Amino acid sequence: MPSTLPDGDPVPADGALPGSALNGLGDRPFAFYVHVPFCVTRCGYCDFNTYTATELGPGASRDSYADTAIGEVRTARRVLGDADLPVETVFVGGGTPTLLPPDDLGRILAAIDAEFGLARNAEITTEANPESVDERYVAELRQAGFTRISYGMQSAREHVLAVLERAHTPGRVPQVVEWTRRAGFEHINLDLIYGTPGETDDDWKASLEAALASEPDHVSAYALIVEEGTRLAAQVRRGELTAPDDDAMADRYLIADEMLSAHGLHWYEISNWAADPSAACRHNMLYWTGADWWGVGPGAHSHVGGTRWWNVKHPAAYASRLAEGTTPAHAREILTDDDRHIERIMLELRLAQGCPTELLDDKAVRRAIDEGLLEPAPYEQGRAVLTLRGRLLADALVRDLT
Template sequence: MAGPLPLGDPAPRDGRLPADLPVDPAVPFSAYLHVPFCRVRCGYCDFNTYTAGELRGARQEDYASTLLTEIEMARRVLGDAGALRPMDTVFFGGGTPTLLPAGDLARMLDAAASAFGLVSGAEVTVEANPDTVTPDVARTLADAGVTRLSIGMQSAVPHVLAALDRTHRPENVRTAVDAAREAGLDVSVDLIYGAPGESLSDWESSVDAALALESDHISAYALIIEDGTKLARQIRRGEVPRPDDDLQADMYELVDARLADAGFDWYEVSNWARTPEQRSRHNLAYWRGSDWWGFGPGAHSHVAGLRWWNVKHPAAYAQRLAAGESPAAGTERPDAEARILERVLLQSRLAEGIPVSELPSDNRANVAGLIADGLVDAPAAVRGQVRLTLRGRLLADAVVRELTD
């Protein structure tokens, strides 16, 4: 299970939004639907997910109906606030959304589309474990309006998958991709690098295997050790080594070069797409500060600068909604300074970068030093835009500190 939720301020029981909320109807709106179920807990995972033995009073088979109650509440709340807009993107995340019957996911999508509407050409993504995708599942999702499947490949090397506690069979990634393609879905695959015992050669094999799938989009994330996870405990006890920063940097350079050679462009530090149209529009909505409602236990939402988050456990989530109350556990409204810092943190990770004019005024002079260190692209900076170089992407956190501290 994930770490503790932020403290924040108490959330109103009826879920209402503040009367003075400056809603801009031109800002795109998205929906995130959290499915908090997994067959097993991966040792590195810090997401708000639950195995069957951890549900304690919640029933997986009731989940779709429970979430539909929050959708109806959101329709009322957003309508009352003048913030009701059709969805540009929808994302089913988890957990493992495809542990639910595909018909349940279809019902959830239909309810959201009925409540808010979908813009023409909306992107609708479902995350999936490769072992849970069959031709029937893919067809049901496509028929329901899903446009994109994001498959958790992570690695093509068995001992690396074992180190990550991933249980899927490597060959089922190809099966899942083929099923998605046959149903007319776009395909993205996710990779993780830096697992205990993973060599540069292992990583190269996984990148080449991902490219052989001919997917539209590839995400590659460095393994991060989160407090409270099984992997963090193993490292603390000395049972496995901590990820090597230099090796992870070599792995990043390898995947970036391999993907560039294959015709992919990076558009965010950890994400590459074949064409601009195949970028994850949902994730771009987060990075660009659009509005979204997060449905499900532990899900976070953002509308017009207001943020809130739901209670974590599925049982508590269901109890709140059954009582006619909002499942929100807390809320916050960051001030102007905090919003600027957040924008720098997120926007600077994009290939498009961030305008120098949007940096905190006291930090703009630091751009020259970042150029001298090879972290920021000089020609782009001359045009007024801070864009990371390859070296800058490797040291993105350090760049953000220079631009914000």
């Protein structure tokens, strides 16, 4: 089932933000996230807010989605006023954004540019499933202004893809990467998942080798999480599949870091490796460093100046609200200073550059250095930087440091 939305405070019908959120607007980097909630089928492990054709019901359509999303872009301009907000990055995610025609994705991008203006050298990314694009499609994306594509490769082993319920074959990925490079894209990411039931270390190594053979300049590797409410969770609960093992997950992470680093891709965030700083995902860096962003689409989350809000999740409800001239926001929260402090530590500590030690409890920092979780040298320069072992224990370490 699609993910549920958290509770929160009511949002005014016109979507107006509190004055605290608008203070300093334009001083912080600004980005757009665009959620495209459509999938041909839903993978068994996925709990994202996605819908197949049979689940949409009346009032929602792929054909009209671009116009609806453009309506929210215009709402964003009205709510944020006339502040100068050049858009540093746009990230189109899903779902499967490339189920929409490239012209529709291009029109959404053009609307963002018309209302806010794209910054010079803006990073424009879309996610894509390997089976959802062909050579002509990626060429048209490039012509529309997209600069980066992130492909959901997940694995190079057919039996692992079958457990994940992914539709593409392993040989599809090298083909689409070649088309993408030929279309003029300089930045290509491959997403991988490790820890799938039935996957072995050798399977994982083979997936990494296959990904590297396509020579992407960025790889993301995520541990499989068995989310409640998914088909995968039901299979694990019934004993049909074995739950991922924490020790095996740690081993797979170490394998990934070793192989990717040996190939010239170096970690800059716990789950992300890039060939050089220009290949790092600038959009995600904005998330991790406290920037402002507007999330367009059903269930999309936004953040401006310490106020976070999230849209209604069903595409029909989303479209209806925009057609009525009211905000599609479902609820919001205004983060306290303590909330923002803890969140900053949690996010920045995941980065290779670390976070300022002045934000942390010094005794806890020194203890973490003694335990081999933080690098000693950056500490002398006022930075807390995770060691390889610290990356494996980052979540627990954050709780200790704060």
